[in-house]
Amino acid sequence: MSIRVSIVSTRTGDDGTTGLGDKRRVPKDAPRIAALGEVDELNSALGLWRTQTLPAAIDALLDQIQQDLFDLGGELCIPGTQVLSENQVHALDEALTHYNAELGPLTEFILPGGTAAAAHAHMVRTVARRAERSVVTLAREESVNAPVLHYLNRLSDLCFVLARFLNRSAGVTDVLWRGPTAKPTPEQT
Numbered sequence: 356m357s358i359r360v361s362i363v364s365t366r367t368g369d370d371g372t373t374g375l376g377d378k379r380r381v382p383k384d385a386p387r388i389a390a391l392g393e394v395d396e397l398n399s400a401l402g403l404w405r406t407q408t409l410p411a412a413i414d415a416l417l418d419q420i421q422q423d424l425f426d427l428g429g430e431l432c433i434p435g436t437q438v439l440s441e442n443q444v445h446a447l448d449e450a451l452t453h454y455n456a457e458l459g460p461l462t463e464f465i466l467p468g469g470t471a472a473a474a475h476a477h478m479v480r481t482v483a484r485r486a487e488r489s490v491v492t493l494a495r496e497e498s499v500n501a502p503v504l505h506y507l508n509r510l511s512d513l514c515f516v517l518a519r520f521l522n523r524s525a526g527v528t529d530v531l532w533r534g535p536t537a538k539p540t541p542e543q544t
Contacts, residue, residue: 377433386493391431393486397510398424400482404475410524413517416450420510427503431490439502447509454513454520465515468530469522476521480514483507 372380373388381388401421405414426438467477487507493499522529 377435386489386496387431387434390486390489390493391428393482393489394424394428394431394507397479397482397486397507398428400475400479404472404479407472407475409472409521413521419446423506427506430500430503431493434497437500439500439506441502441505444502444505444509447506447513451509451513451516454516458516458519458523464532465519466530466532467518469518469527470525472525473518473521473527473529476514476518480511480518483511483514487511 371383373383374380398421401417401424405417405421409417423439423443430436430438467481468474484507487504490499490504490507494504519529
């Protein structure tokens, strides 16, 4: 994948199509393009998360994830290309195990929030899930390399764990769901 862009505005998309890496033109609302867009948004959300002050090891992990996501996008851009492997999925599994080992067991549902860095992690988690859903939709119509789906699934799990880890590291408790609120009594209305 050594494609380089020298001109950003070509006007070739004015007709509602866009070019894939194999030079084919497809509608901009095609499932493959939707999946590419979701992965691009995910990578952008990760970049925004990295503007927070993060432990060096987590920032390095997120840097590698951004590199992997760019490769994943390249794979989606060139049908039939396989760049991502189970090795990258395994690296996420290792990070999950490492950061989860430092956390206590979950006893309540957690709401997104806490520190700014943890809130960003939760936002990235939700964008990762959306990207995963888009790739699932694409996989119903076209062949998708299995590690692509595995990677997006693990990434959202990792973001949840990192949110908890970042809150704990900052001495901030996770925001817990309190359950359904009680209905007001007639005296309270």
